[in-house]
Amino acid sequence: MFFRAVVFSAALAAFAAPALADARSQAKEQVEFGIKVAQSGLWKEAAYRWQKAVEIDPTYAAAWNNLAIAYEQQGNFEQADKAYQKAVQLDPNNQMIRQNYDLFKEINDRAKRRTDR
Amino acid sequence: MTARNAAPIASLAFGLAVLCGAAACTNFYEIPIETPIQPKMDVSPFSRVLVAGFIGGGTDDVDANLETVRLLRSQLRSKSNLRVIEADALSLTTLAVEQSKDAPARGSNGTSGGPKAPAAPGGAADGQLQPVAALAPNGSAQEPEAKIRNEKDLEKYQGIFANTAFWKKLGEEYQNPLIVTGTVLFTPTQNSGFVMTEKEVYDQFGRRRVVPVRTYMERKGFILRPKFIFIDGRTGATLYSETFNEQVLYNAQQNTPALSSYFELMDKLVPSFLNALSTQKVRGSRVLLK
Numbered sequence: 506m507f508f509r510a511v512v513f514s515a516a517l518a519a520f521a522a523p524a525l526a527d528a529r530s531q532a533k534e535q536v537e538f539g540i541k542v543a544q545s546g547l548w549k550e551a552a553y554r555w556q557k558a559v560e561i562d563p564t565y566a567a568a569w570n571n572l573a574i575a576y577e578q579q580g581n582f583e584q585a586d587k588a589y590q591k592a593v594q595l596d597p598n599n600q601m602i603r604q605n606y607d608l609f610k611e612i613n614d615r616a617k618r619r620t621d622r
Numbered sequence: 623m624t625a626r627n628a629a630p631i632a633s634l635a636f637g638l639a640v641l642c643g644a645a646a647c648t649n650f651y652e653i654p655i656e657t658p659i660q661p662k663m664d665v666s667p668f669s670r671v672l673v674a675g676f677i678g679g680g681t682d683d684v685d686a687n688l689e690t691v692r693l694l695r696s697q698l699r700s701k702s703n704l705r706v707i708e709a710d711a712l713s714l715t716t717l718a719v720e721q722s723k724d725a726p727a728r729g730s731n732g733t734s735g736g737p738k739a740p741a742a743p744g745g746a747a748d749g750q751l752q753p754v755a756a757l758a759p760n761g762s763a764q765e766p767e768a769k770i771r772n773e774k775d776l777e778k779y780q781g782i783f784a785n786t787a788f789w790k791k792l793g794e795e796y797q798n799p800l801i802v803t804g805t806v807l808f809t810p811t812q813n814s815g816f817v818m819t820e821k822e823v824y825d826q827f828g829r830r831r832v833v834p835v836r837t838y839m840e841r842k843g844f845i846l847r848p849k850f851i852f853i854d855g856r857t858g859a860t861l862y863s864e865t866f867n868e869q870v871l872y873n874a875q876q877n878t879p880a881l882s883s884y885f886e887l888m889d890k891l892v893p894s895f896l897n898a899l900s901t902q903k904v905r906g907s908r909v910l911l912k
């Protein structure tokens with residue numbers, strides 16, 4: 506019984522791993538294209554690409570980080586906050602994501618303080 | 623693998639790693655972004671703005687009313703989509719004094735009535751009455767009012783901002799613009815105490831270092847406390863108001879003109895003031911990741 510379970514898990518891992526790797530590589534393509542267009546100032550297209558990337562691979566922290574930046578650039582603070590949180594949650598030790606999030610929070614807090622007045 | 627061929631392989635691997643890091647394998651990109659901060663008010667019903675005037679006080683060296691009117695108009699001209707109405711700055715202090723005198727005569731409805739029942743533009747409706755704008759242009763104080771030196775002195779004049787009839791009438795004279803008004807208190811200040819300064823020191827090898835030192839200093843400067851009030855020229859109602867507080871201190875020996883300090887402090891506030899009316903963009907950079 507135990508042996509069967511081990512064999513089944515191994516088989517599942519063997520089939521799932523390439524599928525996950527495939528999702529990551531597809532998402533990576535979208536992320537890379539998004540970076541290119543963002544560098545040309547086409548933030549809407551970039552946001553679309555990074556949205557696709559997180560749909561393909563919801564565990565891809567870099568894609569969530571980039572998507573958050575695109576939302577921030579478009580003034581969509583609520584969604585930017587959610588996307589940054591997701592990126593931090595997926596990769597808590599990534600200092601670059603943390604730094605981006607800290608800079609965003611500074612601006613977001615300032616904007617909130619103003620509207621509260 | 624011998625020691626002889628291990629060295630070139632290692633250096634090749636190192637070179638590749640450097641090359642990879644520098645070009646193809648870069649997995650982050652710094653990118654400049656401009657984060658838009660939405661305006662605090664909806665100014666879409668207005669196409670024009672009237673910076674009417676301010677109740678100014680504090681030092682005599684700066685005419686806080688005139689300087690604020692000039693500065694805000696020039697900023698609005700270049701950094702907002704609203705057309706700026708050019709008119710004499712009102713002496714609101716004089717008008718407020720008149721209104722407070724008229725108030726008892728008008729009875730309990732003091733704040734709801736206008737200051738002098740001003741006429742429509744051109745005086746067509748009621749020829750013998752003066753329009754608000756002609757009542758007290760700045761510099762023609764009709765009677766000497768008490769000097770405003772602090773917040774407490776300012777309080778006596780605040781009632782004018784609640785007088786919706788007055789602002790509505792003023793709005794009618796200028797075809798219902800957005801009206802900007804408020805109070806500006808610009809006062810000298812002195813502050814002595816310990817401050818952290820940096821001092822150069824050289825060690826025994828002649829190396830220079832900068833170390834923080836606590837020093838007792840006599841300092842003087844100015845405090846700027848403006849309150850900007852945005853009024854709907856169609857109704858006379860206050861749409862939004864915001865108060866700021868900025869301070870600048872200099873070494874007591876330094877002789878900085880009051881007007882320079884005024885502009886130095888206003889420079890800090892102007893972006894926030896403009897953000898009430900228009901979207902402001904905060905420039906920065908973020909890191910995109912692969």
